[in-house]
Amino acid sequence: MLLIPCPWCGPRSQIEFTYGGDATLRRPAPDAPEAAWTDYVYLRDNPCGPLDELWYHGAGCRSWFVVRRDTRTHEILPPDGSAEARP
Amino acid sequence: MKRYSIFSLVGNALTGHVHWPRAWRSPEPKKHYDVVIIGGGGHGLATAYYLAKEHGIRNVAVLEKGWLGGGNTGRNTTIVRSNYHFEPNAHFYEFSLKLWESLSQTLDFNVMYSARGVLNLVHSPADIDAAMRRGNAMRLNGIDAAFLSRDEIAARIPNLDCSPDARFPILGGLLQPRGGTVRHDAVAWGYARAADSLGVDILQQCEVTGMRIESGTVTGVRTTRGDIGAGKVGIAVAGHSGKVAEMAGIRLPIESHVLQAMVSEPIKPVLDTVVTSGAVHFYVSQSDKGELVMGGDLDFYNSYAQRGNLPRIEDVVSACLALFPSFGRLRLMRTWGGIMDMTMDGSPIIGKLPVENLYMTGGWCYGGFKATPASGYVHAWTIAHDAPHPLNAAFTLERFAEGRTIDEKGAGPYPWAH
Numbered sequence: 001m002l003l004i005p006c007p008w009c010g011p012r013s014q015i016e017f018t019y020g021g022d023a024t025l026r027r028p029a030p031d032a033p034e035a036a037w038t039d040y041v042y043l044r045d046n047p048c049g050p051l052d053e054l055w056y057h058g059a060g061c062r063s064w065f066v067v068r069r070d071t072r073t074h075e076i077l078p079p080d081g082s083a084e085a086r087p
Numbered sequence: 088m089k090r091y092s093i094f095s096l097v098g099n100a101l102t103g104h105v106h107w108p109r110a111w112r113s114p115e116p117k118k119h120y121d122v123v124i125i126g127g128g129g130h131g132l133a134t135a136y137y138l139a140k141e142h143g144i145r146n147v148a149v150l151e152k153g154w155l156g157g158g159n160t161g162r163n164t165t166i167v168r169s170n171y172h173f174e175p176n177a178h179f180y181e182f183s184l185k186l187w188e189s190l191s192q193t194l195d196f197n198v199m200y201s202a203r204g205v206l207n208l209v210h211s212p213a214d215i216d217a218a219m220r221r222g223n224a225m226r227l228n229g230i231d232a233a234f235l236s237r238d239e240i241a242a243r244i245p246n247l248d249c250s251p252d253a254r255f256p257i258l259g260g261l262l263q264p265r266g267g268t269v270r271h272d273a274v275a276w277g278y279a280r281a282a283d284s285l286g287v288d289i290l291q292q293c294e295v296t297g298m299r300i301e302s303g304t305v306t307g308v309r310t311t312r313g314d315i316g317a318g319k320v321g322i323a324v325a326g327h328s329g330k331v332a333e334m335a336g337i338r339l340p341i342e343s344h345v346l347q348a349m350v351s352e353p354i355k356p357v358l359d360t361v362v363t364s365g366a367v368h369f370y371v372s373q374s375d376k377g378e379l380v381m382g383g384d385l386d387f388y389n390s391y392a393q394r395g396n397l398p399r400i401e402d403v404v405s406a407c408l409a410l411f412p413s414f415g416r417l418r419l420m421r422t423w424g425g426i427m428d429m430t431m432d433g434s435p436i437i438g439k440l441p442v443e444n445l446y447m448t449g450g451w452c453y454g455g456f457k458a459t460p461a462s463g464y465v466h467a468w469t470i471a472h473d474a475p476h477p478l479n480a481a482f483t484l485e486r487f488a489e490g491r492t493i494d495e496k497g498a499g500p501y502p503w504a505h
Contacts, residue, residue, distance in 0.1 A: 001396050001397055001398065002388075002396060013398075014396065014398060015398045019387045019388045019503065021342070021389075021501070021502075021503070022342075022389075034488075035488070038487060038488045039338075041431075041487075041500050042340035042431045042487040042488075042500055043338045043339070043340055044329070044338070044339070044340065044341065044342050044502075045338065046329040046330075046339070046341060046342050046343055046389065048327075048330055048343070048391045051389055053388070053389065069388075071343070071389050071390050071391050071392070072391050072392055073392060074390065074392055074396075
């Protein structure tokens with residue numbers, strides 16, 4: 001069972017959450033070249049190790065937030081701040 | 088290779104089963120092979136077998152980081168079927184099912200193909216329409232399909248709760264009679280033994296740690312057992328395709344997710360059909376040992392851990408009990424997880440990669456096991472001809488950029504939605 005630290009509600013069981021995937025993706029400008037859009041829509045780093053990812057607390061405060069988690073062990077890591085810092 | 092036969096069985100039985108020859112050699116790596124296949128699961132071993140058998144390319148090595156069939160080949164729920172709607176999928180998986188039907192004879196190894204039928208239950212009028220549409224599409228593609236009424240299903244599968252007040256009332260089902268199960272370990276062993284007898288070197292405990300690429304062409308791999316030169320390299324490591332492709336500097340439209348499966352304690356025969364339900368996403372069959380083999384959804388978060396969490400097990404078991412209340416007295420014996428290559432359209436990627444002489448078969452999502460023979464066949468073809476076979480021409484890596492995705496479920500570019 002994942003115990004996910006919601007910034008508003010504290011640590012809660014994973015069944016209250018919906019997964020939102022890689023949090024480091026950034027939508028390109030509308031007039032960006034097609035290759036940039038292909039990258040954004042389809043390609044993933046899919047790291048084997050720490051990953052910043054989005055979770056949605058649907059059964060709680062209903063906010064989206066970023067969790068840093070190790071995909072090898074499922075261990076939730078302290079945020080390194082890089083995902084939130086981006087625009 | 089000494090053929091297995093009734094005579095070899097009787098002879099070895101009389102001498103205490105201590106004289107069986109090894110099924111495959113355990114050679115030292117050579118300096119160079121014409122083709123190196125990364126991944127000693129069903130797909131990699133099948134690729135090597137068809138390279139040797141169909142294309143006469145026998146200077147081939149299969150590199151496996153652990154032991155043969157120790158990854159997803161040994162972790163799936165052993166179901167084979169070809170009940171797909173879209174043309175590329177239908178033709179590809181039907182070709183695979185045809186290979187399954189004669190695989191025991193082809194490999195001289197009993198893979199225990201059991202055409203017990205795969206039944207997709209439908210629970211709503213919209214489900215009926217969708218099942219009819221898919222069944223008709225299958226029949227137009229020459230694949231067997233039959234729609235069963237609720238009464239026919241109740242007669243065929245007496246344990247199933249077909250009453251109108253069931254949690255998910257059953258209105259009918261789409262049956263593929265030739266679908267069924269295959270013993271998964273035997274697939275790896277059968278292909279390994281047949282490939283080895285044709286001269287393929289199977290190198291276990293040999294993990295690939297890097298690739299040697301010179302001016303856009305792959306020329307070999309770095310492994311834990313030394314550098315190995317290669318004319319061509321095929322990647323068959325679904326679950327970890329992204330990790331291996333990264334060694335060649337390639338990003339894939341894939342995320343790795345964990346999918347769990349589980350078995351009950353073994354019981355006497357109670358279920359002679361593979362029963363699935365799309366509404367609750369659940370599938371169950373009974374193994375030859377008597378265990379009920381069950382699975383459901385992904386855990387829905389990126390993972391390389393080969394183990395999942397309890398909420399998904401609870402979902403699968405509750406779906407099982409909603410359909411088969413009488414299974415409620417059984418104990419769950421084992422659960423395990425495997426890592427899936429989840430692609431952005433739910434269909435596999437089989438073909439050339441943007442590095443010369445580098446190829447892959449992967450991106451199998453939930454469905455790699457049933458594809459094993461066809462995947463090996465067309466992957467070998469693609470490597471031998473440096474061009475795709477007609478059956479995998481649609482499954483290119485480029486289809487995402489070109490807008491030709493094969494999205495059977497219509498779920499969009501969310502890998503965990505397929």
